[in-house]
Amino acid sequence: MSEKLYDVIIVGGRIAGASLAARLGAAGLKVLILEKDTVPGRTVVSCPLLLSSGMQLLDEIGIDESLYAPDNTRFAGVALEMGEYFRTFVEIPDVYGRHFLYGIDRQVLDEALWKNLERFPNVTQLENFSVRELLVDEDGKANGVTGMYKGGESQTFLAEAVIGADGRHSIVARKAGAVVTEEITQYNTAVYYAYWEGVEAYQAQEKEWIQIHSGCNGFSAVVIPASKGLTGVLAQCRHDYFNAPGGVDAWYRDTIHSFPRIAQRLKNAKQVTALSGMKNVGNLFRQAWGNGWALAGDAYHQKDSYDAQGIYDALLGAKILALQLIDWKEGKKDWVTSMQSYNREVYDALHPMFKSTLDRLKREMFTSPSPKMANGLLRWVLTNKKYRERFGLLATRRISPKNWASPGVMLSAILSGAAADFRKKPDQEKWWTLPALQA
Ligand SMILES: Cc1cc2nc3c(=O)[nH]c(=O)nc-3n(C[C@H](O)[C@H](O)[C@H](O)COP(=O)(O)OP(=O)(O)OC[C@H]3O[C@@H](n4cnc5c(N)ncnc54)[C@H](O)[C@@H]3O)c2cc1C
Known part of the structure; x- marks a missing residue:
C-alpha cells in the first residue's frame, strides 16, 4: 500500500498515454504511468501507416524518426485500385518537410514512446500493473487507482487526477x-x-506505394510493408458481410486470395505471424471528462482504421489534454474550466475527420458501384489531379475535413474527366489502367 501523491496518474502506456506523460513530464508535473503489459510486449491490434502529421507530433515530444522507422520503410503514398476498373495514386504532399509515409511496426513505435519517458525524473513508469478500480473521495472526485501486479500483489496509488489512456476497452471509462x-x-x-515475409514490392511511376485494393463489393485489402522485412497484409469487409463458418483464419486466407492483385504479390511469401484484428471496429465518442478524471486516445474516441488516423488522433488529443492539465496544475484554470476547454477543443479537432472517414466508408465500402459508374463518375473523380492533391492534404490533416472535397472540386473533376474521355483516341495510353495480371 502506497500513499504517495502524484499530480496525474495515466492508465495505459502507449500512443495516448506515453505521449501525454512526455508532455506533462516536460512541464514538470509529477506523473505516474501504469501499463498492464510490458512494453513493447504484446502488440495492440494495429497494422499502421504513419503519416507526416503524426510524425510532426512525435518530433514535438523528442522522438526521432530513426527510432520508429529504423529500416526507412518510406512510401510515396497510396496506390488505390478500384477492383479491375482502374487505379489511382494519392501522393503524400510535402508537409512539415516530409512528402512520404511510413509503414511501421507498432511494437517499435510503442517502445520508442515508452523509452522516451526515461528522460523525465518526475515521470514514474510501471509495467505489468493492471488497474482494477478507480478510487473516489467523499465528494465523488477521482483521486487514485487500485490495481494488481502480474504476480498478484495489489497496490493503491493516489493522485489529483486520473487519465484513462487505456484503449478501446478502457477500465477508467467503465469505472x-x-x-x-x-x-x-x-x-x-x-x-x-x-x-x-517475401511479399513482392509494389512499384509504379518509378516509386513504391502502399497498395489498397477495393473489391468494390464490400471487401478490401491493404498491403503495408513495415520493418524487419515484414509486410502487413490486411483484409477488411463490411460488418454485415463478415461470415466465417470455417474460422477467421480461413476467412482471411479466402478474402486475400479472392483478390488476384494481392494474391500475385504473395505468391512467394509466407505468413509468419498469427492473425490479429477484430470483428467489429467501432465508431464512437465517449464523455471526455468528469470529476477528477479524463479520457484520451481510443478510450475517448474510436474510429475505423480506413483512413489511418488513429495514431495522429491519439497524439493530438493527448497534446490538447496536456495543455489543459498544465494550465490547471499551474493554477491558471480550475478543473472544470480546463476540462471544458479540453472537451471542446478535442471534439472540434477530431470530429470532422471522424465524419469524413464514415462518409468514405459509406461511399467506398458500403456502396458497390455499377461498372458504368466505376468506369465513369468514380474514375473521373478519383483520378482527378486536384481531387488527389486535396485527398493527400486531408490525410495529413493540412486542410479541414469539413470541405476538402467541395462541390466545386467534385464538379470540375467530373467535367474534366468526362471531357478527357470524350477527346481521347482509342489507343492513347491511360496512366490509370491496371497492368496485366501476372500469369
Ligand atoms: C486493425 C487496425 C489498424 C489500424 N491501423 C492504423 C493505422 O494505419 N494508422 C493509425 O494511425 N492508426 C491505426 N489504427 C488505430 C490505432 O492503432 C489506435 O488509434 C491507437 O493504438 C490508439 O492508441 P491508445 O494509446 O489510445 O490506445 P492503445 O494503443 O490501445 O493503448 C492502450 C494501452 O492501455 C493499456 N491498458 C488497458 N487497460 C489497462 C489497465 N486496466 N491497466 C493498465 N493498462 C491498461 C493496454 O495494455 C495498452 O497498452 C488501427 C487500428 C486497428 C484496429
Whole structure:
C-alpha cells in the first residue's frame, strides 16, 4: 500500500498515454504511468501507416524518426485500385518537410514512446500493473487507482487526477461511468491482418506505394510493408458481410486470395505471424471528462482504421489534454474550466475527420458501384489531379475535413474527366489502367 501523491496518474502506456506523460513530464508535473503489459510486449491490434502529421507530433515530444522507422520503410503514398476498373495514386504532399509515409511496426513505435519517458525524473513508469478500480473521495472526485501486479500483489496509488489512456476497452471509462456520447454502428467493419515475409514490392511511376485494393463489393485489402522485412497484409469487409463458418483464419486466407492483385504479390511469401484484428471496429465518442478524471486516445474516441488516423488522433488529443492539465496544475484554470476547454477543443479537432472517414466508408465500402459508374463518375473523380492533391492534404490533416472535397472540386473533376474521355483516341495510353495480371 502506497500513499504517495502524484499530480496525474495515466492508465495505459502507449500512443495516448506515453505521449501525454512526455508532455506533462516536460512541464514538470509529477506523473505516474501504469501499463498492464510490458512494453513493447504484446502488440495492440494495429497494422499502421504513419503519416507526416503524426510524425510532426512525435518530433514535438523528442522522438526521432530513426527510432520508429529504423529500416526507412518510406512510401510515396497510396496506390488505390478500384477492383479491375482502374487505379489511382494519392501522393503524400510535402508537409512539415516530409512528402512520404511510413509503414511501421507498432511494437517499435510503442517502445520508442515508452523509452522516451526515461528522460523525465518526475515521470514514474510501471509495467505489468493492471488497474482494477478507480478510487473516489467523499465528494465523488477521482483521486487514485487500485490495481494488481502480474504476480498478484495489489497496490493503491493516489493522485489529483486520473487519465484513462487505456484503449478501446478502457477500465477508467467503465469505472467512471463515462457515457458514449455519439456512436454510429451502421458502417462498422471487420478487419484482420497478419505479417508476411517475401511479399513482392509494389512499384509504379518509378516509386513504391502502399497498395489498397477495393473489391468494390464490400471487401478490401491493404498491403503495408513495415520493418524487419515484414509486410502487413490486411483484409477488411463490411460488418454485415463478415461470415466465417470455417474460422477467421480461413476467412482471411479466402478474402486475400479472392483478390488476384494481392494474391500475385504473395505468391512467394509466407505468413509468419498469427492473425490479429477484430470483428467489429467501432465508431464512437465517449464523455471526455468528469470529476477528477479524463479520457484520451481510443478510450475517448474510436474510429475505423480506413483512413489511418488513429495514431495522429491519439497524439493530438493527448497534446490538447496536456495543455489543459498544465494550465490547471499551474493554477491558471480550475478543473472544470480546463476540462471544458479540453472537451471542446478535442471534439472540434477530431470530429470532422471522424465524419469524413464514415462518409468514405459509406461511399467506398458500403456502396458497390455499377461498372458504368466505376468506369465513369468514380474514375473521373478519383483520378482527378486536384481531387488527389486535396485527398493527400486531408490525410495529413493540412486542410479541414469539413470541405476538402467541395462541390466545386467534385464538379470540375467530373467535367474534366468526362471531357478527357470524350477527346481521347482509342489507343492513347491511360496512366490509370491496371497492368496485366501476372500469369
Ligand atoms: C486493425 C487496425 C489498424 C489500424 N491501423 C492504423 C493505422 O494505419 N494508422 C493509425 O494511425 N492508426 C491505426 N489504427 C488505430 C490505432 O492503432 C489506435 O488509434 C491507437 O493504438 C490508439 O492508441 P491508445 O494509446 O489510445 O490506445 P492503445 O494503443 O490501445 O493503448 C492502450 C494501452 O492501455 C493499456 N491498458 C488497458 N487497460 C489497462 C489497465 N486496466 N491497466 C493498465 N493498462 C491498461 C493496454 O495494455 C495498452 O497498452 C488501427 C487500428 C486497428 C484496429
